[in-house]
Amino acid sequence: MMLKKKTILLTVEKTNTGFSAFSKDYPILTTATSVPELINNAYEATNFYFEEEKINPESIQIKFEIDFEQFFKYFKVINAKFLAEKIGMNASLLSQYVQGHKKPSAKQTEKILSGIHQIGEELSGINLLQVV
Structure with missing residues (x-):
């Protein structure tokens, strides 16, 4: 092949x-x-x-x-409402994508993915204080 x-x-x-x-x-x-x-x-x-x-x-x-529904099933720590607010998207629209009721356009997919990456970058830059 x-x-x-x-x-x-x-x-x-x-x-x-x-x-x-x-x-x-x-x-x-x-x-x-x-x-x-x-x-x-x-x-x-x-x-x-x-x-x-x-x-x-x-x-x-x-x-x-991975599709939106599978992604949000696995990464339950990412709240769809929080993500929608972060990227300036209607929360109910994002919820419909997550539940598989609607399919996002390529532009919407890129906007969502960019927001997820931004959250990941923010989280990776955080250090937690150790309580002694």
């Missing part, structure tokens, strides 16, 4: 027992009980598949995608 793309896109889903990731373009599928384990398993499964195809796995970039 020829490598169609240098980027392998894996779709992540929450399951009853953990998580799964699969490619729509290649027969690559893996499961795990946690997201870090899933990422490791996905790299291993992708490398294994392309090793058999005699393709250099170092030349392949793996990207993960």
Whole structure:
């Protein structure tokens, strides 16, 4: 099989027992009980598949995608109302995206993702004081 793309896109889903990731373009599928384990398993499964195809796995970039509903199920710590306020979006509209009732446009998706990244950057810059 020829490598169609240098980027392998894996779709992540929450399951009853953990998580799964699969490619729509290649027969690559893996499961795990946690997201870090899933990422490791996905790299291993992708490398294994392309090793058999005699393709250099170092030349392949793996990207993960997750839909809004799955994302907010996993990252329950991110409050949709708070995020909507942070990015200047109507909270009920974001809630409809999260519940899967509506699909955001590419522009809305980028706005939401940018807000999530901003929150992540803010959190990563925080140090907690140790009480002695």
